[in-house]
Each structure stands twice: as C-alpha cells, then as structure tokens.
Amino acid sequence: MSSVAGRAAVLGSPIAHSLSPVLHNAGYRAAGLEGWEYTRIECTAEQLPGVVAGAGDEFRGFSVTMPAKFAALEFAGESTERARAIGSANTLVRTGAGWRADNTDCEGIAGALDELLGGAPVRNALVIGAGGTARPALWTLGAWGVEKLCVLNRSDRSNEVRPLVRGAEVDFVGFDADIKRLAMEAEVIVSTVPAAALAPYAEELGHAPVVDVIYDPWPTPLATAAAANGHRTVGGLVMLAAQSYSQFEQFTGVPAPREEMRAALFAHVSAGEA
Structure with a gap:
C-alpha cells in the first residue's frame, strides 16, 4: 500500500x-x-x-x-x-x-496590492500590458473599485479589457504617449510584461508605487527607478506566495x-x- x-x-x-x-x-x-x-x-x-x-x-x-x-x-x-x-x-x-x-492569480495580485498600499483604495491605476498575465490584474483592480484605468500596451485591446474592470473608465495608450505624466497621475502601477522589454521606459515610468509580476531578476529596472524616486515596490515573489x-x-x-x-x-x- x-x-x-x-x-x-x-x-x-x-x-x-x-x-x-x-x-x-x-x-x-x-x-x-x-x-x-x-x-x-x-x-x-x-x-x-x-x-x-x-x-x-x-x-x-x-x-x-x-x-x-x-x-x-x-x-x-x-x-x-x-x-x-x-x-x-x-x-x-x-x-x-x-x-x-x-x-487564484487574482489573489496573488490582491496580496501584492495589499502589501504595497496597506489596503488603501485604488482609484487611478496604470497597468502595463494587456495579455494573459494582465487579465487577473485587471480583474482584481476592477474588484477593488478602480475608477480610472490606463492600460499601456502596444495594441488597443479595449473590447477584451472593459468587461474585466466592470464600469471603470478605461483608456488604452501606446508607448508614444506621455507615459511620465500617466505614471505621475497613477496611485499604483502594475507591470505584467518582461523586465527587459520595459527597461527603456523605466525612468519615465518610475513615478508611482509599483507591483511588478517579475521575481527573477529582481529588482527590475522599473522597480529600481520607482524606488529611486521614493516609491514602494512589490515583486512577483509576494504574488507567487499569495496565489x-x-x-x-x-x-x-x-x-x-x-x-x-x-x-x-x-x-x-x-x-x-x-
């Protein structure tokens, strides 16, 4: 036996x-x-x-x-x-x-957001990416009652995203937008893309608290830039545990x-x- x-x-x-x-x-x-x-x-x-x-x-x-x-x-x-x-x-x-x-990936995102923000509500969020990894993040932000959501992505996937966030104002922008302004307006940035792909834009984006799904290598260029500007960051290990x-x-x-x-x-x- x-x-x-x-x-x-x-x-x-x-x-x-x-x-x-x-x-x-x-x-x-x-x-x-x-x-x-x-x-x-x-x-x-x-x-x-x-x-x-x-x-x-x-x-x-x-x-x-x-x-x-x-x-x-x-x-x-x-x-x-x-x-x-x-x-x-x-x-x-x-x-x-x-x-x-x-x-349970959404629980991973929620755990990371809670550790980053201490349970504070999120009204304005910037999500980087709109693929399969982004979907649990978008759903979770919707559940948290986000009011304004900006999705930074190379293509407009509004029709896929809007049902996930349940009534929030959703804008899609490309990397040619004023991403520094968007970052400064956000209460939190959630990045769901590979660290290397975002490295050229890290300095412009590092102006808000960051949840980055990456845990290896850590810190990512985005997390480093945000920390240098005095913002808290949480990485993928927290998410992995929480999910x-x-x-x-x-x-x-x-x-x-x-x-x-x-x-x-x-x-x-x-x-x-x-």
Whole structure:
C-alpha cells in the first residue's frame, strides 16, 4: 500500500524553474500533512488533458502555469466565476464530479496590492500590458473599485479589457504617449510584461508605487527607478506566495500555514537555490 496520502503538482513548460513545490511542500510540513507531496510535471497545453485525465486518485489538484492555463479552463468540467471572467485557470481541483477550474492569480495580485498600499483604495491605476498575465490584474483592480484605468500596451485591446474592470473608465495608450505624466497621475502601477522589454521606459515610468509580476531578476529596472524616486515596490515573489494559499486549501481542505509558506519561499530564494 502506498504511503502517499495526497499528491499535487504544477503543470507547465518549461517547469524546472517553478518555485511552487517550495511553497506547497513547506505548507504540508507546517500543517502536519504527512504523506503529502507536491512535484513538477512538464506539460504543454496540448498534453494537459491527457496528463490530468490520467492522474491517479492520489492527485487532489494541479497548479497550472503557462502555456497551459487556457487549456486548463477548457478541460475542466466546471469552473469558478472568476476563472471564466479572466478566461484562464491556474488551478485544477479534483471533485466528486471531475475537475473544477479556478484562477487564484487574482489573489496573488490582491496580496501584492495589499502589501504595497496597506489596503488603501485604488482609484487611478496604470497597468502595463494587456495579455494573459494582465487579465487577473485587471480583474482584481476592477474588484477593488478602480475608477480610472490606463492600460499601456502596444495594441488597443479595449473590447477584451472593459468587461474585466466592470464600469471603470478605461483608456488604452501606446508607448508614444506621455507615459511620465500617466505614471505621475497613477496611485499604483502594475507591470505584467518582461523586465527587459520595459527597461527603456523605466525612468519615465518610475513615478508611482509599483507591483511588478517579475521575481527573477529582481529588482527590475522599473522597480529600481520607482524606488529611486521614493516609491514602494512589490515583486512577483509576494504574488507567487499569495496565489498559492487558496490552491493549498482547495487541494488539502485545511487552512494554509501562510507565514511558514512565505518564509520558506523567501528563504529558498535568498539562499540562491531558485
């Protein structure tokens, strides 16, 4: 008889760099969940249906990263309202009827915003990027009651964004706009694009508190520029931890030991093991 009480894994490609096992395995230890283990599985979008459908009964859930998030939502027999609104899923949970899709990336964004702003409301936000990584950020800002949202992106994707932010005034601008003025008007900047792509614009944009989804390398040029101007910054590690707590709870059915999970993640990265 197997000694494994429960299993979970993160799916994606490439996946060897994922820090999710650090978070979840630390959570199992802290919660006293003996026999639980969390691993990485290399998995493309095309492979996801076969991998999940073929998983043994001991698998209680999967975290899902790119490029398989859209496939995860399509595969699941049921899904949460927020996963459907965002249009992708980073979480698959085994249920009595099959698999349920959820998106806890929005909780990651909310955790980062809360740490950055201490729970203060956000009325005017600047979001950089409008792709799949941006969608949870846009949904979360909408849930926080943002009134004015400026999306800095190379193409206008207004029709995709407006339903996510539920009634806010939304403007799309390109990088030829007066982005320094837009940054200075914003109460928070959320960047969802690669650090290198934004490096040429960092000095112009670094005039507001920043949430940057990147955690490696850290600090990003944008975070460095904002900090140099006296603004607080929060990076992707905070988001990674915050999005994992709900996953842990959905997989195991027990409260996530949040402090221990976060401490393990930051200790792991500080030790240079990432």
